[in-house]
Amino acid sequence: MPLVLVRTVTGLEGLAAEEVAAAGHRVVGVSKRQLVVDATAELIDTPPRLADDLFVVRAAVSDPGHLKSGLVSAGDALRRVLSVARQDSYAVTASFDGSRNFNRYDVEDLIGTVLGGPYHSRRDGSTPPADRSEWRVVLDGKTMWVAVRPYDVPLHRRAWRQRTVVGSLHPPVAAAMARLAGLAAGQRVLDPFCGAGTVLLEARAVQPGATYLGSDLSSAAIAAARANSAAVRWQVGDAARLTGSVDRILTNPPWGVRIGIDDLTPYQRQWRRVLQPDGLVVAILNHEQAAQLAADPGWRVRGVYDVAVAGRHPRIVVATRHPLSVGPGGRPRPGAG
Incomplete structure (x- = not known):
């Protein structure tokens, strides 16, 4: 099988490589937002959940450098190695690292010319037809990769996702959180800021044998979560008044951008109170919230992963x-925050 490009969210390259390797595929290259994988057909049938998208490589030539003359030479090289059957309709998306004397549309239009046939340029802002095939070109500083998506839609578009709410998380990021949580069958997993359910639904896809509870103060969010899946228990609830006991807390509290919350400390106290002694919290936070959690003597930070999502x-x-x-009976010890 040809090489495969696995596109990722910035910051998740390493975790995505671990997921791909654990599935038995060989990662042969890692760069910003991309893995190059020597894969079997199984990767196409069962793609990694941390992948933002996936493309099958059809040609690879040397990166053309920063000059337009190099881009022209790369086009000549591609004409010698790239052969495709005539397509009904297709579009090309390009990206590159570093400063260049050409733009992404120059790259896309070049590949459109090389491929021939009914190519739909994005240069004028027009939207290609929905039934097109989608080609991806990546210039990573060493190689110019030309690849095609083997699916109708990008991988990050989940079939379960019928509804979203303000602040809904990008699914591959939620999948990364689930991977970091080390989920096991029989565990009780809570999201006290569940929104439309993205974090728990991605967690359930990773480990269906756990028990999941999603809670949110917004009844509209809970309605959206229920519309997305009835396989998880959803309830309207206050994240500052948690009950019960759980093994994992996976959550995406508001970052104070489009939805605001006050000091995170009261919520951290609640997490600590309901979490089992050997439990784990995996939360996606803004920098201030992350620093606040790290400074809290009631917690030990085991890992921090910087990502880029939603700008x-x-x-x-x-x-x-x-x-x-935490003292006997779940009471915080003096000085524990």
């Missing part, structure tokens, strides 16, 4: 309860 740069924080932060 923002939040942090996925993995934390455990400090072993001395």
Whole structure:
């Protein structure tokens, strides 16, 4: 099988490579937002959940450099190695690293010329027809990759996602949180800011044997979550008044951008109170919230992952309860926050 390009969210390249390798495929290259994978057909049938998208490589030549003359030479090289059957309709999306004396539309139009046939340029802002095939060109500084998507839609568009709410998380990022949580069958998993359910539904796809509870103060959010899946228990509830006991907390609290919350400390206290002593919190936070959690003596931060999503740069924080932060009966010890 040809090589495959796995496109990722910035910051998730390493975790995505781990997921791909764990599935038995060989990662032969890692660069910003991309893995190059020597894969079997199984990767196409069962793609990685952390992938933003996936493309099958049809040709690869040397990166043309920063000059337009190099781009022209790359086009000549591609004509010698790239052979495709005539297509009904197709579009091309290009990206590259570094400063160039050409833009992405120059690259896309070049590939459109090389491929021939009914190519739909994006240069004038027009939208290609929905039934097109989608080609991807990536210039990573070493190689010019030309690849085609083997699916009708990008991988990040989940079939379960019928409804969203303000602040809904990008599904591959939620899948990364689920992977970091080390989920196991029989565990109780809570999201106290569940919104439309993205985090828990991605977690359930990773580990269907756990029990999931999503809670949100917004009845509209809970309605959206129920529309997305009836396989998880959803309820209207206050994240500042949690009950019960859980093994994992996976959550995406508001970052204070489109939805605001006050100080995160009261919520951290609630997380610590309901979390089992060997439990784990995986939360995606803004930088201030992440620093606040790290400074809280009731928690031990086990990992921090900076990502880029929705034009923002939040942090996925993995934390455990400090072993001395909770006294008998779940009462916080003095000084535990």
